[in-house]
Structures are given as structure tokens and as C-alpha cells.
Amino acid sequence: MVSCCAFSPSLLATSSGDKTLRVYNTADFSELPFSPLSGHGYGVHCCCFSSCGSHLFSCSTDGSVIVWSSETGEVSAALHHPGRSPLRVCAVAPDSSHLLAGACDGTVALWDFSSKTLRRYSMTPNASVVACCFSPCGQMFVTGCTYGDLKLWDVMDMNLLHAEKDTHDLGVACCSFAQQFKIDGCCVEFRLASCGQDSRLKIWIVSQSEGLLHTLSSQSAPVLSCAFSPDGERVVSGSVDKSVAIYDAVNFVLHIYVPLPPPDRYVTAVALSPTMPWIAIGSMDRTVNVWRMVDEVHSSGKFLTKCFSKAELPGHSRLLLTDWSEEDVQTWLCEEGLQELVSVFKGNNMDGPELNKLNKETAAELGIESLGLRGRLLRKIEALKAEQSGSEAPDEFLCPITRELMRDPVIASDGYSYERESIESWVRGRNKTSPMTNLPLQTSLLTPNRSLKMAISRWKSSQ
Structure with a gap:
């Protein structure tokens, strides 16, 4: 599936569980010559551009953040999580001074981008960090975890400034700051959007009097991604109910509710262009659609460009x-x-x-x-x-770690089946937790899954 979409002023990048990133020129949405980018050992969970668009960042289950040149596609740097824990999300500061990544073991790593050195390393016990973003001033950042908590941190010393418990039942999925802020005397007020498994999109005020401003509930299933428009007047969310909702971020009313056209699958990622009225929508059907936002209330949207799909x-x-x-x-x-x-x-x-x-x-x-x-x-x-x-292969035939067709499937102590080489490499890399549940593996014993191997063999013969 498409795990993330990101715009720069002139490019659109998408990441996927197939371990690659693809980069398109937004002038005509043609794929760049150096695309796809291959460098991660496992699926890519998140990608983002530096503010000037010269660098592209990606993080992966392999525990690394790779910095790519947006002009050549070459690797500029590879930053590794101190514990090599799988990384779920990454973000770059507005001035590109810092790079942030959240991991499955509950840790948050902060690097100085110019020197590529680790500055701070902090733990959020017992929960995976799956969402993070910097404030527009770059002096704070927010993290969201699978326990549903949102936490506000100081960048300089990585001190915890505020913790909001149980903001989303069953976990946070994404968070995003609006780029605009208000100054009232000596108080600066930011707006933050968060979404999660409770099918809610929430708008927060981040200031000396932090608090929930509004809850938006137009979507009927977990909301996996959210983002503000560059002018801060709209906020967009994508959901498991196969829809994209566009809200007025000032008056908190629904502008547009867009059910995706067939083939429709869960919406996993949304991103807004900083220069054009475009929304990129990533889905579990391996496609990315780009839509133009229009001003008419309740419009169904206007399809702008082609769908980058295997079917084509x-x-x-x-x-x-x-x-x-x-x-x-x-x-x-x-x-x-x-x-x-x-x-x-x-x-x-x-x-x-x-x-x-x-x-x-x-x-x-x-x-x-x-x-x-x-x-x-x-x-x-x-x-x-x-x-x-993985072309058209049933999902249960793909290794959960590599997302590739299994040749020698084995059952681990967590009850899930993996490619033998992949799970053995996972355990050797000091990952003693399940790739699927994040809970400790009780034993390293692997049992051959012969029935699954035979099923895969029959499927391959039918192809």
C-alpha cells in the first residue's frame, strides 16, 4: 500500500511497503528518471521534504532515516536509530535544522541535520510512536502514540512540556501543525490537528493554556492521516471508510466529503501542495490520486491527473x-x-x-x-x-517484514508467519519483539509453515 505522500514546491513523493519511494514532477506528474528510490531494507512508512525541497527524507522498518537528494535521487546520508528499532514516522524542522523520528519501541530520536549527529533520545514507555510534527517556530514538536497520548516537547533540551492522555481511543494515527499562528501579548498560539482510530479529527490550541478546540466526526471509520492547507484555512483527513473530508479550519464545518471512485480502498495518506490547490491521496489499492480543491461548498472535487496504478x-x-x-x-x-x-x-x-x-x-x-x-x-x-x-498475491502470502512473496515461511512465537531469512535477520539485529505486535518474542524457535508454503507454490503455478 501507499504509506505516505509529501509535496515540495515542485515534486510529489510517495512511499510504500514495497521498500521504495517514487518521485513525480508536479508540472506534468511524470515520474523522474531516478525514481523509484531503493535503499531501505524493509517497507517505508513515512516521507517528507525539507522546506526548500532540496532534500527528501524517509524512514523504515529497517530502523533508518535516509536523506535523499531531490535533484539526483542519490543518498546524502543514512541515520540509524540508536536501538535499531523500526521507525514509523519522521519529520523535519521548518528551517531544516533538526530531523525527528519515532520508533516502535516508544523512543523519539532527534538529530542535528547539518552535522547528522544524534542530539537527544527520549523514551515514551510501552507504546509505539506513530505520529510527530514540528511547530511552525521549530522550537517544539508533538508526538502521538498507539496508546492515544499526545505529548508536546521542547526541541532544545527535549523536555516534556505537556502530555494529553487518551486523546484518541485505540491510538493516534497522525498529527499536523497549521503553519499560521497568533500572537496575543507575550503568548503565542498554535493550532494542531490530530486523528486516530476513534474515527475523530481533533483541533487543538497549543499555547500556555493548551486545550481541545473542536472535534470533527464526519468520517465513520479510523482516520489515518490529516494535514492543514498552507494558508491554514482548511484541514483535510483520510479514513478507512474510503473517503477524504475537507473542513473549514476556522468555522469547523464540513466543506467537502469525497468518497473515492472505484477501485476504492482505505485512504492511508493525504498531503497538500504548498504552491497549488492540490491534494495527494494515497490508498491501500497501491494508487496515488491528485485532486484539485475547489471553492464551492459540497462540491465533489475535480479529478486533476491520472492514477499511478499497476493496473495502468x-x-x-x-x-x-x-x-x-x-x-x-x-x-x-x-x-x-x-x-x-x-x-x-x-x-x-x-x-x-x-x-x-x-x-x-x-x-x-x-x-x-x-x-x-x-x-x-x-x-x-x-x-x-x-x-x-507481490503482484496480486494474497496478503497472507507476503512476509510482514519485507512485503515480498515468501519462499520458506515459518511461524514465530507470536503466531505470525514470516520469511525465515527475514525473521532470523530481525532477531539477530537485536529486535527481540514481534514485528507485528511489538510485544516480546517468548522464544526464537521457528516452526516451518508447510501448509502455507504449499499454498504459495500452488498460487505461483496458477500464475
Whole structure:
């Protein structure tokens, strides 16, 4: 599924459980040549841009935050959580001075961005940190956890300034500050939106007299994502009820309620462009839709651009890579902007099985001398494999850690099935908790799941 969407002034980035990020130019919504970005070992949970848009940040179950160049797609830095706990959310300060990440073990890590060094490290016991955001002044940040608590922190010393208990029953899902604020004498007043599993979107006043301002309840299922418009006049939320709600953030009335068109699935992410009246909507159906906000009250919205979906890939992409012909491979190269390699592949009779086995050494043997071109080719191949490894496969056939089709499924002590290599690597990496429940694993004993392995084998044969 699409886990997060983020806008810069000129780009749209999306992250996914397939371990990649995709980056689009908002001028025509074409995917950039270096996209998709592959560098995380596990699914990517969150992504965000620096305020100027020159850097893209992403965090993952692999316990790292990767800093990417928005111009080249190259990795600028990789910051690792001190305990290597899976990271669920990340945020960057408005002036890009600090980078924040929340982890499954309840910790919050704060890095100095210029030096890439860890500044502070704080614990929120017994709950996963799944939401965080900086205040517009950059001197405070808020975290939300799976126990439903919101906490306000001071950036300088990472002192806890205020804790609001049980703000959302069954847990917070997302939080977002409005960029506008009020100054009344010596008091500064900020507005914060939070949403959660209780199907509520709440607006808070963050000041010396903190408190709940308003509760919005137009959606009928858990609200997974929320964001303010750049001018602070609207607040948008996406829900498990397969809808997006747009509210007047001043008068707290519903402007627009948009049920998504088929194929409709849970809305997992919403983001608003800082320069255009656009909303990006990510969903569990692996798509991202971009909509234009309109001024008419109760309008259903105007569809702006195409849906980036696997269903729109050309016909040959519906085949497994190993079944591609030489012509399919050449067509794919053209679609990925690698036309200069068509003659090389044609001269070497490269079909799907050969493309599937291609690596750094064999790519060099083909005579691809440019390191940049070779790197782009290999990244595209890895992204293609990642897409096809879970293509239309039942969710129970995918490893919960890697989101890839399992080859040797085993049952861990938490009762869930994983790819053997993945869960063994997880435990070796000092993660002694369940990837699914975050509770301690009682034993490292793994039991082969032979019935699941046979089911996967039958499904693969049917494909």
C-alpha cells in the first residue's frame, strides 16, 4: 500500500511497503528518471521534504532515516536509530535544522541535520510512536502514540512540556501543525490537528493554556492521516471508510466529503501542495490520486491527473518477469527512459529470464560502461522485481517484514508467519519483539509453515 505522500514546491513523493519511494514532477506528474528510490531494507512508512525541497527524507522498518537528494535521487546520508528499532514516522524542522523520528519501541530520536549527529533520545514507555510534527517556530514538536497520548516537547533540551492522555481511543494515527499562528501579548498560539482510530479529527490550541478546540466526526471509520492547507484555512483527513473530508479550519464545518471512485480502498495518506490547490491521496489499492480543491461548498472535487496504478501498466507488465519475451524487455526499457540500452539488449538476445538474473558484473559484461546508466538500470530492475514479487498475491502470502512473496515461511512465537531469512535477520539485529505486535518474542524457535508454503507454490503455478 501507499504509506505516505509529501509535496515540495515542485515534486510529489510517495512511499510504500514495497521498500521504495517514487518521485513525480508536479508540472506534468511524470515520474523522474531516478525514481523509484531503493535503499531501505524493509517497507517505508513515512516521507517528507525539507522546506526548500532540496532534500527528501524517509524512514523504515529497517530502523533508518535516509536523506535523499531531490535533484539526483542519490543518498546524502543514512541515520540509524540508536536501538535499531523500526521507525514509523519522521519529520523535519521548518528551517531544516533538526530531523525527528519515532520508533516502535516508544523512543523519539532527534538529530542535528547539518552535522547528522544524534542530539537527544527520549523514551515514551510501552507504546509505539506513530505520529510527530514540528511547530511552525521549530522550537517544539508533538508526538502521538498507539496508546492515544499526545505529548508536546521542547526541541532544545527535549523536555516534556505537556502530555494529553487518551486523546484518541485505540491510538493516534497522525498529527499536523497549521503553519499560521497568533500572537496575543507575550503568548503565542498554535493550532494542531490530530486523528486516530476513534474515527475523530481533533483541533487543538497549543499555547500556555493548551486545550481541545473542536472535534470533527464526519468520517465513520479510523482516520489515518490529516494535514492543514498552507494558508491554514482548511484541514483535510483520510479514513478507512474510503473517503477524504475537507473542513473549514476556522468555522469547523464540513466543506467537502469525497468518497473515492472505484477501485476504492482505505485512504492511508493525504498531503497538500504548498504552491497549488492540490491534494495527494494515497490508498491501500497501491494508487496515488491528485485532486484539485475547489471553492464551492459540497462540491465533489475535480479529478486533476491520472492514477499511478499497476493496473495502468502496459500489457506485458501483467506477466511475470520470467515470462517476458525479448520484445517485452525492449518495450520496458523504452518506457523506463533507457532507450540507449535497447540495441545492447537486442544484440545479446536478452529476454525476461536473462533480465531477472542481471547484476553488476553481468551488466558490465554487456558493455554498459557508464556507472550512472548501469546504476539506473539495476535500480529499475530491483523496483520491477519488488512490484512483481507481490503482484496480486494474497496478503497472507507476503512476509510482514519485507512485503515480498515468501519462499520458506515459518511461524514465530507470536503466531505470525514470516520469511525465515527475514525473521532470523530481525532477531539477530537485536529486535527481540514481534514485528507485528511489538510485544516480546517468548522464544526464537521457528516452526516451518508447510501448509502455507504449499499454498504459495500452488498460487505461483496458477500464475
